[in-house]
Amino acid sequence: MASRRTRSSRSWRPTGTSGPRASRAARGATPDGADPVTVIDGPSGLTPAALSEIFEAPVTGVAWEKVGSGQIGACYRLRLEGAEGVPRRLVAKLAAEDEASRAFLAPAYRAEVSFYRDIAPTVAVRTPRCHYSAQSEDGTAFVLLLDDLHPATQGDQIAGCTPEQAADAVTNLAGLHGPRWCDPTLADLPWLSTVGDDDAATLGEVYAPAVETFVDRFAGELDDRDVRTLRDTAGAIAAWMTARPGCFGLVHGDYRLDNLLFPPAPERGATAVDWQTLSLGHPVRDLAFFLGTSLDPAERAARERSLVATYHAALTGYGVDGYGLDECFEDYRFAALQGPLITVLGCAYGTRTERGDRMFLTMTTRSCAAIRDLGSLGLI
Structure with a gap:
């Protein structure tokens, strides 16, 4: 829109x-x-x-x-x-x-x-x-x-980040989304992919077995609640992918701590790298993915309204209007499925490593908690 x-x-x-x-x-x-x-x-x-x-x-x-x-x-x-x-x-x-x-x-x-x-x-x-x-x-x-951005250092997906780093990262994220928010000319770029109904159905067919692969790999480490949440997302992911089309823009697709560089404290200026998953979709998916996978669930629940407000204020600074904070927070709740979608697929189809397993398990448990806390599945 x-x-x-x-x-x-x-x-x-x-x-x-x-x-x-x-x-x-x-x-x-x-x-x-x-x-x-x-x-x-x-x-x-x-x-x-x-x-x-x-x-x-x-x-x-x-x-x-x-x-x-x-x-x-x-x-x-x-x-x-x-x-x-x-x-x-x-x-x-x-x-x-x-x-x-x-x-x-x-x-x-x-x-x-x-x-x-x-x-x-x-x-x-x-x-x-x-x-x-x-x-x-x-x-x-x-x-x-x-x-080379030395002496900036890479974020640590497993350790998570501080609230100050999170605020820095979401402000930078608004710099990707805001300048071309709902820009129809983005559709003119032939290399910029978007997901249609057929693509969403295919993704649902791929994601469901990936969930079972993930559950089997981490049997004994995943909480029963997380297993149920993952299986519920498998049933909802195809419909979720194409929902809320009125808001669109650039989506980094993998905006997380391992893909961010931070300057030495107390300086601010998070920098994003790895643009290989860039696509066209609902921009707030990046926000939900970042907050849902980067903060401990209790910290995220305590800070997310303030951090979403920080992101939204930055958006308005780029000329985005007609999109209020309440609507932004509802989109953030809805978008939380980005967390398990990216982590489960990455785990199932990527090269397996010891750190990768720990990272994917940490990210998935954090994002499953966010989906439950935010009531995301009830919005689809």
């Missing part, structure tokens, strides 16, 4: 490629037929010659180290030496090392490359500056050269 959004008169500084090298980077960033020569496929391609070509300035030395687990993509921290204007620290994000998985992951790669090209300059969410991006013609290889 476009009437819920008024375009802001603010002029946002692009967070994507900018500066004198923008024209070259933009040419390389086209996901529909980018020149394969510009795509670095693996760390061996992070050479002074390749980076000199990208930055159009001499790069005389490159040192890199791998960071992160690299299940969907591979990340490397770079230290560069070279002429004035060459960044000294970068993070390079490349396709997964497992080449067999790349065709399946190509849509996710396309979404992230396209986010930095098409979306980042039009929103206010804090995200690393992208110096260069490119994707191969078949979509199975890509490269992003991003600012």
Whole structure:
């Protein structure tokens, strides 16, 4: 419902490629037929010659180290030496090392490359500056050269976060949603996926067995109430996916602590990364997912009204009107099913690790408690 959004008169500084090298980077960033020569496929391609070509300035030395687990993509921290204007620290994000998985992951790669090209300059969410991006013609290889945000540190999904960090994160989230709230031109982007009735039905067919896989894996660790809640969400998820279509916008899809970087306390300025699950849907799903999985249930119940109000106040600052706080909180209650949907599917179909199991169990139990506390299933 476009009437819920008024375009802001603010002029946002692009967070994507900018500066004198923008024209070259933009040419390389086209996901529909980018020149394969510009795509670095693996760390061996992070050479002074390749980076000199990208930055159009001499790069005389490159040192890199791998960071992160690299299940969907591979990340490397770079230290560069070279002429004035060459960044000294970068993070390079490349396709997964497992080449067999790349065709399946190509849509996710396309979404992230396209986010930095098409979306980042039009929103206010804090995200690393992208110096260069490119994707191969078949979509199975890509490269992003991003600012290294050191000394910012990654959030810890298992440990959770402080109320101050939560407020920082939801304010930043409004910077993704607010500037393009109910913007009909988002539908013109062919790479930005949305869920229709057939997609929702298929998702329901996939999610139900994933719930049983999850319940079996954590037998003895899941509370009986959580098992019942998960099975109830399985019966409701298809209808939930397409409900409340009047409010739409950008959805990060995996806005959680492990995908956020926080500056050293007491500074504020949470930064969001990992844009491979970006889609078009109800924006408040991101808010419910973040709060439902990041805070202990008692802390979340005590703080959520204040945190939703913080998010809503930030939305209004981007020109969103006709969408009151009460309606926002009702949408937040409704959207809580995003928690088990993302965590259960990630657990069932992702690569299994010891930390991953602990993380998915923690996130799911927190989000199931939120669904019960908020009466979310009764709103579908």
